[in-house]
Amino acid sequence: MQAQDTRYVYFRKEICPDADAVVSIRNHSLLYGTSIFEGIRGYWIEDQNAIAIFRAREHFERLLSNANIFYMHIDETVDDCLNILAELIRKNAHRGDTYIRPTLFKDGISIGPSLDKDPTSLSIFTQPLGDYIPIDKGLHVCVSNWRRNGDNAIPPRAKAGGAYMNTALAVTDARRSGFDDAIVLTEQGKVSEGSAMNLFLVRNGQLITPSNTENILEGITRATIIELARKELGLTVVERTVERTELYVADELFFCGTGAQVAGVTQVDHRPIGTGEVGVLSKKIQDLYFQVVRNQVPQYSDWCQIVQL
Ligand SMILES: Cc1ncc(COP(=O)(O)O)c(C=O)c1O
Missing domain, CATH: 3.30.470.10 (Aminotransferase class 4, branched-chain amino acid transferase, N-terminal domain)
Incomplete structure (x- = not known):
């Protein structure tokens, strides 16, 4: 900068x-x-x-x-x-x-x-700021051996500065090992989120995302995607506990967050996800997301505060 x-x-x-x-x-x-x-x-x-x-x-x-x-x-x-x-x-x-x-x-x-x-x-x-992580190439990620800090330690929903030492460990070690980013699990071994983003799986045409009680940040992009997927794409979205191996058998996987935007994940722990390419639904959701954030979809213009330069 x-x-x-x-x-x-x-x-x-x-x-x-x-x-x-x-x-x-x-x-x-x-x-x-x-x-x-x-x-x-x-x-x-x-x-x-x-x-x-x-x-x-x-x-x-x-x-x-x-x-x-x-x-x-x-x-x-x-x-x-x-x-x-x-x-x-x-x-x-x-x-x-x-x-x-x-x-x-x-x-x-x-x-x-x-x-x-x-x-x-x-x-x-x-x-x-341009893209924080690549949004088109299909990310190769690992499941981190660092666990996400729990709600009774440093609550992830608080987005506390000190808690990002946990993110720093997960993302730095992932990158040093040749991955683009990391997925973290809860202390109970369930899927929580990406290092600094939420995640969605697609399986059998449904969107699945770890629920708010899985030590995630209650992401605003996550909420946006849930609403758009249901209202605009007619998809079923399920918020629930997600097991680690559900990642490996997903048809599609993508990260989402303000920084991350919407970014397809095509490998987890060296295993290809679905076809090994960014999934069709992931791409559809990404396209819609970018139209909405750029104020091109009138029914969501309330979400955009326009500041004239
Ligand atoms: C740990 C973590 N999870 C999820 C997110 C996504 O949240 P949001 O969509 O509100 O930006 C972020 C964003 O910065 C984050 O740091």
Whole structure:
């Protein structure tokens, strides 16, 4: 990333130059991982000279609701966050696909991990971002031997900064072993999700995805795909416990997430999935997803916050 791509950020209740938004090396969230965050995408719409921010309201709602888990209360409301974000997008004026990272973090220098001593601040930055993982080639992934942190340890639904040490281990080891990414299991050995994305299997024409009680992040893309699959494609979608070997016998498999978007998986642990090519339904869902996020499907335009540049 070039410094000029993120000229302004939101930090301590104001929009300021990126270079001015600094925290101490004694900062609590740096030392103890005490932050929670969101990843949001804005899609560039050339002919409207605008960015369509996808489901920003739902992302900020999730952030502020997760704040309750960690006693991270802030003054900004969801509507405030949406307005701040629109202003930031306009000020940075990046004419291209954009990634948005709001974070709530413990903004103090208390020693000791207690969440009670330091105030919580909201920061938001935006930066250009293309594909986070390849979306067309068909990913080769492994089942990680790192297990996903459980709800009674560091709750995955909270999207806590510190929890991403688990993601870091899973994805780094997968890549060092030659895979594109990893799938993690729960401590009980059931399928949870990808390193930083949810997953869907296709079997006998049905979509199957691990349920919200399998230590997943309750993904907004996952919810989007469930709705689109049911309403637009007439598919049956089942949320349930998924066994590891169900991955190997699936007809199709794909990852989904704000960063990942929709990306077909064609090998798990060296076993081809289905035909070994990105599946027909996976592709159909991917195509529909990209039309929706780029505000090309009028009945879902409520999901796109349009910011004119
Ligand atoms: C661990 C994890 N699971 C799932 C997702 C997908 O969530 P969403 O669709 O809300 O971006 C993410 C996204 O960042 C993630 O980090």
